[in-house]
Amino acid sequence: MQHLIQNWQVAAALMGVPILLGLIGHFVVYKMLSKIAGRTKSIVDDSLVKHCYRPLQWTVVIFIIRLASPAALPAEAAAGANHVLSLFLIAAVSWLLIKTVYVLEDYIASRFEVDVKDNLRARKIHTQLKVLKRIVIILVAIIGLSSMLMTFPKVRQLGTTILASAGIIGIVVGMAAQRTIGTFIAGLQIAFTQPIRVDDVVIVENEWGRIEEITLTYVVVKIWDLRRLIVPITYFIEKPFQNWTRVSADILGTIFIYVDYTVPVGAVREELHRILKESQLWDGKVCVLQVTDANERTVELRALASAVDASSAWSLRCEVREKLLEFVRNKYPQALPRLRIENLELRSSLGRSPAQPSKNF
Secondary structure: OHHHHHHHHHHHHHHHHHHHHHHHHHHHHHHHHHHHHHHOOOHHHHHHHHHHHHHHHHHHHHHHHHHHHHHHOOHHHHHHHHHHHHHHHHHHHHHHHHHHHHHHHHHHHHHOOOOOOOOHHHHHHHHHHHHHHHHHHHHHHHHHHHHHHHOOOOOHHHHHHHHHHHHHHHHHHHHHOHHHHHHHHHHHHHHHHOOOOOOOEEEEOOEEEEEEEEOOOEEEEEEOOOOEEEEEOOHHHHOOOEEOOOOOOOEEEEEEEEEOOOOOHHHHHHHHHHHHHHOOOOOOOOEEEEEEEEOOOOEEEEEEEEEOOHHHHHHHHHHHHHHHHHHHHHHOHHHOOOOEOOOHHHHHHOOOOOOOOOOEO
16 A cells, blocks of 8 residues: 555656646746737737636646656556546647637737727628637537547547537538528629629619629618618519619610690700700700690600710709709790689679680689
8 A cells, every 4th residue: 555655656746847847837938928918019919818828728737747647657547547638638729729719809809990980891800700709619619529529439439429410410500591502592693694783773672772792692782872772682683673784874864844735845845955955964865855644734744865874864854854944934934834723603704605715823
């Protein structure tokens, strides 16, 4: 019994000296890194000192014990000790890898600050980083646990089963994510067939805008009032939409005005020609004025004018509408929309027959 106690004392001494030296070396290196981190502006060294101190310390200690155990312990005890130390070493290395992910997160977050005025890209990076960090931590934990189970001969099959289960889970997730896969395929289809392109003018969900960004999963439409409409890319495969610049950018502008039956349509048509000839927004291709409708009160005049692009066409429509209304108001005020009322008693008292024109108000 006394001999056995002496052997364990010798073993403890043989392993204690390397462990003590390793802890001292780790402490010295830590202090040096702390001083360096305090003098530099880099966030990496500060984050390393903050996150990796403990896991690195345990990794060094376990590694030294594992190296010293064969010389300090008997052969029977060394085999069991090595197995236990291997488990602790795998856990320590997994812990260190997880903390390294936190260091990487601090580094990237320091380069993309969210407390600035224009933080759109920073918010995008931070969102992606948080999701990726969780995924990496889960993967490291699964791989570490599986590696620990693999060290047991009788439980090795269980570790293999976990890895196989992860593959089965991947298949199930893939089946559940069919819509996401379809979205990626739709993105590839958009890239090759190009029903839309960047800077195309489109009408989506009754909103006029330009294609600002196209990804494999969604499309960003910059609406005329500077809002952004985020549309799934499958929308442009499954639903109809208007693309005003699919073949060319030129487009027809339509202007409607409503006037009285007494309006001289020829004079209005000549005025339209004059307005368009003086306008820098007209491309000189189309100039048409037609009577497109008539009801019990007014006549509908439709003017068509062409422009080089949608923005010019919008401005041209507003210009033509304003000047045509001004022309009718100044030259033919009687042709403005009016309401007619017929008073039969008044007509009889004035001695006018029903066939005579009624009074206009």
